């Protein structure tokens with residue numbers, strides 16, 4: 001039976017017949033050495049499988065590709081004999097056991113990809129995503145699994161993971177355990193000299209681990225994390241559904257992204273996120289997002305997302321629930337935590353949601369549900385023209401969930417909101433944790449909890465490719481979406497002498513990059529001036545109106561002064577130079593703005609929508 005629930009006390013002093021001993025002697029070369037010991041082997045063959053992907057990150061990564069030097073042995077008392085094995089396919093190998101009771105398998109894993117979803121090991125630390133390190137034994141994933149860490153505990157003083165201690169560390173060995181392979185796969189480990197803080201909240205212990213080379217304020221961060229825990233657990237009844245939870249926050253230049261787990265999350269940020277308020281809100285929203293996933297996606301989940309087949313793609317049209325709804329809640333929860341003002345939150349809806357989706361021409365080409373099913377090929381294997389081919393289920397799914405929330409509030413005079421649907425889905429999880437929800441069941445729960453018929457509307461938004469009805473929905477809370485030209489304000493000399501005329505911002509519909517001094521087109525929006533001019537991806541922009549273009553900003557500048565007027569563009573494609581004419585348009589940006597003289601009801605519904613709950 002599928003279960004991802006584990007309490008630390010359940011693993012204390014346990015024994016395991018599947019044990020991985022991990023060594024770090026080769027850490028400077030980014031190698032982890034694995035010795036896997038399997039006891040109580042029955043039969044003449046034993047099949048081991050290396051996962052091809054990690055739940056939560058919908059991409060085939062074929063982790064066996066990073067594995068090598070595999071050797072198998074049978075063990076009989078002190079006797080150890082090498083055994084033959086053969087690969088069955090790209091992920092699984094079959095060992096000829098020779099009837100032995102115990103088999104040991106040794107191999108190396110190259111771990112040198114620094115993301116929240118891949119292992120990363122060097123002389124200073126190890127971040128282990130166990131899906132890429134630990135093969136599973138076919139047919140035995142439901143047993144207790146142990147991981148023995150053999151690192152130098154004087155040098156790497158901290159170990160942060162949701163795996164449970166089996167016994168106190170001793171003699172260079174630290175033994176951790178999981179009740180089954182799914183929990184093991186869901187529990188990354190950070191080992192190094194990082195700082196850790198702890199706090200209690202919502203009846204559980206929390207750890208904040210901060211691996212970074214930078215001198216960042218972990219106490220400031222811990223205070224904010226505690227606030228997030230309090231606000232989010234309140235939404236789900238006040239008590240944390242775990243005994244211990246670990247926030248791993250990796251801060252290094254250029255970092256980004258997060259990955260959710262049942263009792264932990266991994267969050268990667270640029271160190272500037274802890275030094276600059278405008279960037280800190282991005283980190284806090286990320287923390288809200290990944291933490292919210294412990295309910296929505298790890299427990300409340302589409303039926304396809306657990307139990308998992310680690311060898312192949314898992315298709316679901318419901319990432320609008322898993323990621324869309326979580327994306328809607330992340331900024332909303334950051335606001336509820338008090339990290340943003342109401343004004344800042346509404347501005348973020350304009351800037352980070354509606355304006356971003358306006359730029360995605362792919363919203364007319366594919367539905368949100370299809371974008372979810374094809375996440376493996378679309379979001380995670382983005383083609384350069386991907387923005388024209390599909391909308392992200394994070395972005396559009398999140399906006400649809402926002403519209404749904406306002407719709408529910410409006411149609412119940414503020415009695416119910418999406419919070420009530422979430423609480424009902426949580427009760428449904430507690431009744432039957434082993435099984436996720438079908439899409440139809442999920443919508444039925446939303447309808448039951450809120451007493452609003454949403455099925456037809458919601459399915460048309462999720463399955464459609466037309467514009468979302470912003471004004472129709474937002475009028476209930478006294479807002480409308482206003483689109484107007486974006487102006488460049490040049491400011492003033494002194495108090496009131498204009499520094500320059502207020503100019504419109506041009507819209508060309510391309511993105512440009514400086515590649516070794518050449519200005520190269522990276523993307524072209526469908527229907528944009530750039531497309532109408534016949535410019536393509538990977539073309540070089542040589543000159544505009546005879547002016548040599550040397551930086552991306554210069555191209556915008558030259559065209560920006562000529563909005564609505566034709567210009568001559570000299571481009572280069574595949575070794576040949578061409579000329580074409582291009583006419584920049586005005587950039588139009590949407591904003592969610594208050595309507596004139598909102599009624600008392602509209603203000604009341606808005607206050608209901610944006611009320612802080614704690």
Ligand SMILES: [Zn+2]
Nearest residue numbers: 289293323326
């Ligand atoms: Zn997410």
